[in-house]
Amino acid sequence: MKQxxxxxxxxxxxxxxxxxxxxxxxxxxxxxSKNLTALERSLGVPLLVRSxxxxxxxxxxxxxxxxxxxxxxxxxxxxxxxxxxTGHGHGTVAIGLSSTAETVVLPTAFVRxxxxxxxxxxxxxxxxxxxxxxxxxDGRIDxxxxxxxxxxxxxxxxxxxLFSSELGIVVRKDHPLSNCTDLSxxxxxxxxxxxxxxxxxxxxxxxxxxxxxxxxxxxxxxxSNSALVSMLLxxxxxxxxxxxxxxPHLSDGRLKPLAIEVRLPPVVQHLITSATRPLAPSGAALxxxxxxxxRRFRR
Numbered sequence: 001m002k003q004x005x006x007x008x009x010x011x012x013x014x015x016x017x018x019x020x021x022x023x024x025x026x027x028x029x030x031x032x033s034k035n036l037t038a039l040e041r042s043l044g045v046p047l048l049v050r051s052x053x054x055x056x057x058x059x060x061x062x063x064x065x066x067x068x069x070x071x072x073x074x075x076x077x078x079x080x081x082x083x084x085x086t087g088h089g090h091g092t093v094a095i096g097l098s099s100t101a102e103t104v105v106l107p108t109a110f111v112r113x114x115x116x117x118x119x120x121x122x123x124x125x126x127x128x129x130x131x132x133x134x135x136x137x138d139g140r141i142d143x144x145x146x147x148x149x150x151x152x153x154x155x156x157x158x159x160x161x162l163f164s165s166e167l168g169i170v171v172r173k174d175h176p177l178s179n180c181t182d183l184s185x186x187x188x189x190x191x192x193x194x195x196x197x198x199x200x201x202x203x204x205x206x207x208x209x210x211x212x213x214x215x216x217x218x219x220x221x222x223x224s225n226s227a228l229v230s231m232l233l234x235x236x237x238x239x240x241x242x243x244x245x246x247x248p249h250l251s252d253g254r255l256k257p258l259a260i261e262v263r264l265p266p267v268v269q270h271l272i273t274s275a276t277r278p279l280a281p282s283g284a285a286l287x288x289x290x291x292x293x294x295r296r297f298r299r
Contacts, residue, residue, distance in 0.1 A: 003075050005039040006068040008032045009047065013065055016054035066138060070277075073139025077280050093283050094123040096132025098146030099194070099225030099245040100165045101269055101290075104297060105145070109289035120282045128223040129272075133157065136274060142283035144272040145290055158275045162290065163297035164266040167203070168243040168257040172233050175256070183211060183260050190219040192228055192239040204240045207262065229255075242267050244297075269294070 011021035012032065022029045040047050047061035057065055080091040097106060102124075110122060125132060125141055129149040135141045137156065148159065169186070171178055177189060193202045208216050219237050222228035225245050232239050232255060249255040271287060273279060279287060 001039060001042045002035075003072065005035045005042070006072045006075075008035040009039055010065065010068055010072060012036065012048065012055055013057055013061070018055065070137075070139040074277065080280065080282075091119070091280075091282050092121045092123055093280075093286050094125065094141040095286065096125040096127065096135055096141045096144035096146070098129065098132075098269065099126065099228075100242040100267065101145040102126065102225065102245075103247060104165065104244045104269075105162075105290055105293040108293040109286065112292065113286045113289045117282055117285060122286065126224065131223070133272065136272060139277070142279055143274075143287055145269060146272065147267050147269060156275050158273045160271040160273075160291075162269045162271050162294035164268045165242045165244040165297070166266055167240060167264040168246075169260055169262075170232065170239045170241060170243075170246055170250070170255050170257050171236075173253055173256045175236060175238075177236075177238070178256055178258070181259055181261070183208070183262055184213050186238055186258075186260075187214055187216045189238045190217050190236070192220050192222050192231055192237050192241070193218065194222050194225075194228060194239075194241050194245075202240075203265075207240070207264070211262070240264075 008021060008025065008027075011024055012018055015021045015024055018029050018032050018036070022032045025032065036048065043060070043064065045060040046058050047064055048055050049058050049061075050056075106124070113120075113122070123141075125135055129144070129146045132141065132144040132146060133149055133153065136144050145162065153159075177186065180186060187208065191202075191204045193204045202218060202221065204218065205215050208214065220231065222231070222239075228239055228241060229246065229249055231237055233249075238258075243250070243257065246255055250257065271290060273287070
């Protein structure tokens with residue numbers, strides 16, 4: 001089994017066909033097909049099957065894909081580290097960030113890291129914690145910064161608390177309910193929310209139940225901070241979100257936090273790393289800058 005076999009297998013799964021994979025890799029279709037055949041022969045099981053939707057993984061293929069991604073990522077990291085020691089190549093650090101981490105600590109951490117590592121490319125993946133954790137387990141990113149996911153996590157991950165951010169109820173500045181001070185008046189407003197509880201319920205629903213109120217009307221769960229901001233600015237929806245993630249839009253007055261006296265739990269941001277794979281030097285250096293940038297927000 002060779003690295004090229006895993007690389008081509010992953011490319012075929014991700015593109016959906018041998019032709020598309022060959023185009024992405026700059027190879028001939030016959031070369032890709034030959035590597036796939038060699039991989040299946042080495043494992044002794046069929047990994048792919050042709051369907052009306054193109055090439056899809058078998059049950060064995062789905063199992064192999066997760067392992068292949070991890071192995072491929074580790075081999076690429078090995079080559080990058082060796083190139084770095086020999087003065088060749090530039091390297092890449094891939095990270096997954098919550099919207100709060102993107103807004104609060106990324107700019108400072110990135111600038112400091114860039115000053116010491118000008119030749120390293122930083123690749124940033126956004127989204128909910130479950131998505132970035134899946135990418136971390138697959139080896140697609142080096143580490144993540146965000147809240148703990150609502151679903152249970154195993155012992156293959158390490159969580160390090162960095163800082164906490166406050167939740168707030170936010171609307172656009174000229175919202176019809178912009179002067180509302182009573183939570184009960186917001187039940188039918190239509191809610192955007194970015195945080196779920198461990199039982200899968202939204203934090204908004206938990207908040208209303210805690211105050212003995214009927215469940216609110218939920219409009220959308222937003223993993224994307226840009227989508228949440230866009231919806232807030234252009235609709236009459238109400239959002240429960242990290243205040244820090246919306247700070248630029250609160251500072252310029254386009255969004256407004258409601259003055260409602262309710263106790264909201266903070267959202268704790270963690271540095272999430274693999275417990276089984278060490279960070280490469282460049283990844284460790286960037287993680288250190290995230291720790292450093294988080295210090296002034298710790299409570």
